Amino acid sequence: MKTQTEINFTKMTLLTLESPQKGKIRYYDEKEKGLGLYVTSSGHKSFFIKKRIKGQPKEIILGHFPEMTVELARKGAQKIKLEVMMGQDPTEEKKRVADEKTFGEAYEMHMDRHARIEYKPSTLKEIERQIRKILPYWVKRGLSSITRQDAQDMHDRIGREHGKYEANRALAYIRAIYNKMINWGWKGTNPAAGIQKFKEQKRDRFILHDELPKFMEALEAEPNKDMKDFFLTCLYTGARCGNILSMRWEDIDFSINEWRIPDTKNGEPVRIPLIGKALEILNNRLHLKKSTPWVFPSRERKKSKSGHLEEPKAAWKRILDRAGLKNLRIHDLRRTLGSYQAIAGASLTIIGKSLGHKSPQSTAIYARLSNDPVRTSMEEAFNFTIKNQ
Numbered sequence: 001m002k003t004q005t006e007i008n009f010t011k012m013t014l015l016t017l018e019s020p021q022k023g024k025i026r027y028y029d030e031k032e033k034g035l036g037l038y039v040t041s042s043g044h045k046s047f048f049i050k051k052r053i054k055g056q057p058k059e060i061i062l063g064h065f066p067e068m069t070v071e072l073a074r075k076g077a078q079k080i081k082l083e084v085m086m087g088q089d090p091t092e093e094k095k096r097v098a099d100e101k102t103f104g105e106a107y108e109m110h111m112d113r114h115a116r117i118e119y120k121p122s123t124l125k126e127i128e129r130q131i132r133k134i135l136p137y138w139v140k141r142g143l144s145s146i147t148r149q150d151a152q153d154m155h156d157r158i159g160r161e162h163g164k165y166e167a168n169r170a171l172a173y174i175r176a177i178y179n180k181m182i183n184w185g186w187k188g189t190n191p192a193a194g195i196q197k198f199k200e201q202k203r204d205r206f207i208l209h210d211e212l213p214k215f216m217e218a219l220e221a222e223p224n225k226d227m228k229d230f231f232l233t234c235l236y237t238g239a240r241c242g243n244i245l246s247m248r249w250e251d252i253d254f255s256i257n258e259w260r261i262p263d264t265k266n267g268e269p270v271r272i273p274l275i276g277k278a279l280e281i282l283n284n285r286l287h288l289k290k291s292t293p294w295v296f297p298s299r300e301r302k303k304s305k306s307g308h309l310e311e312p313k314a315a316w317k318r319i320l321d322r323a324g325l326k327n328l329r330i331h332d333l334r335r336t337l338g339s340y341q342a343i344a345g346a347s348l349t350i351i352g353k354s355l356g357h358k359s360p361q362s363t364a365i366y367a368r369l370s371n372d373p374v375r376t377s378m379e380e381a382f383n384f385t386i387k388n389q
Contacts, residue, residue, distance in 0.1 A: 006030050009037065009070045019043045035077040037065060047073040051084050100186070103146060103177075104139035107131055110177045113184075120263055122242060130170045133158050143181060144188045151191040155198075164198035171195060206336040211325055218323035227315035229281050230296055234330065236278040238337035241330050245309050247295040252282065 007013060009029040014037060017027065022041050029035040034049050047062040062068060062076040083089075101109065115124055134154060138146060151174060159167035171192055178190035207215050222228040233244050243261050251260045257279060259272045274282070285295060298304035316330055 009035070009073070011066065011070060014045060014065055014070070017045070029074070032074045032077050034081065035062075035073060037073075047076070049077045049080050051080065053084055053089050100142050100144060100188075101181070102138075102140050102142055104135060106143055106177055106181050106186075107135070109184075110180050114180055122263075126169075127173055130166070130173050133162065133166070133170055134174065143178070143186060146191050148191045148193075148195070152195055155195055159198055168197040171197060205327060205329070205332050206339040207325075207328065207332065211323075214323040215319070215325060218319045218325075221322060222315065222319055224315055226296060226299065226309065227312055229285060230309060230312060231316070231319065231330075231333065233278060233281055233295075234333040235336060236275055236281070237272050238334050239272055240334060241312070245296060245312075246306070247308075248293050249289045249295060250293065252295075254279075254282075 005026075006028045007030060009027075009031070017037075017039050019039055020041050024038045024040040026036050026038045029037075034051060036048050036050060037045055038048060039045050045065040047065060047068055048059050049062060050057065050059050052058070060080060062073050062080075065073075068076075111124070111127075115127060119127070137154065138150075151171070154174070155167050155171045158170050175190060175192035178188075178192060182188065182190065219228055219231060222231075230244060233239075233247075234241060237244065237259065239259075239261065243263075247259070251262060252258075252274075253260070257274045259274055261270045261272060263269075282295065288295070288297060291297075292307070294308040296309040298307060298309055304310050312330065320326070320328055
């Protein structure tokens with residue numbers, strides 16, 4: 001048998017080709033010039049194309065038969081011929097794709113070289129939570145194999161399964177990972193760039209004036225004193241739930257009635273003035289200072305890795321059921337303080353400072369409420385004018 005033969009490549013023909021006793025034998029397609037197939041002594045059959053690239057003869061493997069069909073092999077050969085004609089080197093591109101990182105590897109690189117250095121633990125935990133929705137689908141995929149359509153489909157899928165907010169956060173993290181890889185020298189494009197986020201509706205729920213007596217009554221009836229004190233502290237300080245859960249005695253200065261939160265969402269420490277009601281709660285818990293660094297220590301140390309309270313949701317549900325209130329979250333206690341400040345006529349600057357907002361946009365939701373006293377004043381002035389005509 002000749003070591004090199006031209007035949008018409010068909011599925012049936014290639015299936016019936018015999019293997020050599022040793023080494024490999026090459027066949028060439030009669031229809032697509034340059035397209036070949038080699039058969040090894042072990043029976044493996046692979047398509048290849050032989051081209052002279054930059055003056056050097058190179059053999060480029062296209063795929064294995066029968067996984068790759070004759071039709072796909074011919075199209076692959078045509079594509080490589082076109083690339084060579086355009087002055088490109090397909091072997092370099094194949095090597096680049098083979099050497100490039102997968103999305104899973106890029107994610108770990110992003111965490112090690114950037115996120116774990118720049119972000120606080122709570123932010124890292126949020127990134128990991130979001131990326132877990134993506135990794136099962138993309139963990140082994142090469143960065144360049146993920147297209148804009150893939151990113152769009154992922155955004156849509158998370159939106160359907162987990163909600164618009166979650167989808168937008170996941171999209172932001174995909175974009176951030178690709179941007180970092182590009183900054184670190186990866187030659188590719190960001191598939192998440194240009195994808196429009198879902199429109200999010202800003203939540204403006206707070207405890208309304210007629211709901212407040214019901215809430216306070218239900219809170220007073222709460223049998224777990226730790227939870228009762230915790231929720232009242234949320235209401236009287238306007239701080240975030242996570243910051244109050246991890247409140248330390250060492251961060252409270254009773255000489256000036258101030259609480260310094262060292263680790264906040266915006267990455268900067270915040271000082272919270274403690275009003276009378278908040279001080280009353282803290283003073284009643286001051287006896288705990290001798291035995292624990294936490295203002296709200298966990299009573300079940302074995303279940304709490306941190307040593308402080310971690311899961312107030314069950315108690316929150318009890319209180320809401322007792323008060324007959326719906327659609328109210330723990331974070332809405334923070335919004336309640338800001339809302340009543342606005343209703344009382346406080347400026348957005350003061351509200352933002354008391355809530356530890358870094359940007360005016362975070363406080364903008366209270367602008368409507370802060371106009372209420374202004375509107376009342378305008379109406380009183382107009383009524384006065386009418387009466388004195």
